[in-house]
Amino acid sequence: KQEVTQIPAALSVPEGENLVLNCSFTDSAIYNLQWFRQDPGKGLTSLLLIQSSQREQTSGRLNASLDKSSGRSTLYIAASQPGDSATYLCAACTGNQFYFGTGTSLTVIP
């Protein structure tokens, strides 16, 4: 069964710093990998979707990479802002089923 792990569980950085969130998965036979943002008490917001044939995706200050062979994905956030504070989840998709990590809680300090 696919297991997804996210490190660190929590991260606190001063505003303006660049940061990296890590996601690892045990089964490399994934269809795609998706990064989400979750604000307290709210649903998920999809940030980036990386197909299994792709190496990275970029959207604004966000860049996500995928290395299927090593079972890893990273989410890079440039020039962090207080508004980036949230929980970030990665999810590995095998067919139509998603396996979620436990998330990284990010706090950006003004």
Add this chain to the structure above:
Amino acid sequence: GAVVSQHPSWVICKSGTSVKIECRSLDFQATTMFWYRQFPKQSLMLMATSNEGSKATYEQGVEKDKFLINHASLTLSTLTVTSAHPEDSSFYICSATPEADEQFFGPGTRLTVL
């Protein structure tokens, strides 16, 4: 982009009552919808996969008689929590996929059972 709505967004009910949560895809047809549950400080857990016109497929450990799922049309799936108890209090999120690719998530429903 594709929009998925959920109703209600927040519901409080007494123990023993049943609660129905609706999930709608507003601008696309979804042959498959998914229901997730999230307990505080835990990750999302898939509860069931719902295919239009057929019975839902439940994940191991999820009671199908307690969590009734109906996917009557290509734009609507409902989750009914029957005889709810305080331990069912959670955040319920649905998602829908127009293709076997990207999932679009609803805003979630917070259920509190007193």
